[in-house]
Amino acid sequence: ALITMRQLLDHAAENDYALPAFNVNNLEYIQAVMRAADATDSPVILQASRGARSYAGDAFLRHLILGAAEEYPHIPVCLHLDHGDQPSTCISAITNGFTSVMMDGSLLADGKSIASYEYNVDVTAEVVKIAHAAGVSVEGELGCLGNLETGAGEKEDGHGFEGKLTREELLTDPDQALDFVSKTGVDALAVAIGTSHGAYKFTRAPDGDILSIETIAKIHAKLPNTHLVMHGSSSVPQDLQDLFTAYGGEMKQTWGVPVAEIQKAIPLGVRKVNIDTDLRLAMTGTIRKNFKEKPENFDPRTYLKPATARMQEVCRERFEAFRTAGKA
Ligand code: G3H
Ligand code: 13P
Ligand code: NA
Ligand code: ZN
Secondary structure (H helix, E strand, O other): OOOOHHHHHHHHHHOOOOEEEEEOOOHHHHHHHHHHHHHHOOOEEEEEOHHHHHHHOHHHHHHHHHHHHHHOOOOOEEEEEEEEOOHHHHHHHHHOOOOEEEEOOOEOOOOOOEOOHHHHHHHHHHHHHHHHHOOOEEEEEEOOOEEOOOOEEEOOOOOEOOOOOOHHHHOOOHHHHHHHHHHHOOOEEEEOOOOOOOOOOEOOOOOOOOOOHHHHHHHHHHOOOOEEEEOOOOOOOHHHHHHHHHOOOOOOOOEOOOHHHHHHHHHHOEEEEEEOHHHHHHHHHHHHHHHHHOOOOOOHHHHHHHHHHHHHHHHHHHHHHOOOOOOO
16 A cells, blocks of 8 residues: 655654655666665655646556555555646646645746745645545645746746746745645645756756755755755756767756755755656666667667666665665
8 A cells, every 4th residue: 555745744843854756657766766765765756747647548557566565565655646736736746646745835826936835825724625525645835946047937838937037936935835835735835946857957966056955944944844855856867968968868968956056955854855757767868878879779678677777776865865775
């Protein structure tokens, strides 16, 4: 059976660690996460976006994840909806066996317009009421993810808004966070601190001007018992950029969220750290390498196996760095 996110994050808070939440889309991603969790004795959050659900299909996703739980009965597994765009999306996830949902009311359901605070409170509180009645956890999001270097706020497709947002608009307000949690009753709160989705987060190694761990400290001071969530938290390590570009991939030099910065955020209440891009790069870089080095091969297992192993290595590194290892 699957466990809720709340149970996992409560344990993480009691024992001062965080869980990486890996986005999964197919069998190989799930195998990579589960093999790393098994090797390090770590509890697991597997998250599926709306894109993952339509790519794989809800029935396939549910059975793949139940398969993971059956194969590794000693590893607690949570199935979480990433970035639900409206209450109906969260309800369909609950119906399909998800044990946790994110209602992201920071944007309107069109995925393009910044929502009012009142709208965000309303849709999130509505989902909390329904989800909690079904024994399912809820993550909310307050603030607009986006880039403090350029002022580009982020739409759901990862592209920026027209026009610039101010530093204030791009960082979650701690007083509003306190009000939001008390009005909605969310189990976990995603906050905006200068991270964004995808590979291009920063044009230089981030410092406090563009990655605000200080904002997390301020929110934690107001909400010491609320589990905080970092989105856009792939580290985009240089070796994965090099692997991808060495075999024909096109990507300009970029910087992600350093593991060391995430480690600073853990004593400040961050309990869930979202990672998608690093697994995409590990998978695609390894497949590119194998296509180049073994052009005669056409058995997909010959490149999916090393690609899965490279993803597993990323997962193991994060389980160890966030002190998830040994907590299953
Ligand atoms: O929120 C963004 C995650 O990286 C999921 O991406 O919507 O392309 O599946 P996706
Ligand atoms: P990355 O693009 O940094 O991996 O972020 C993933 C994420 O936040 C999913 O919700
Ligand atoms: Na958002
Ligand atoms: Zn996200």
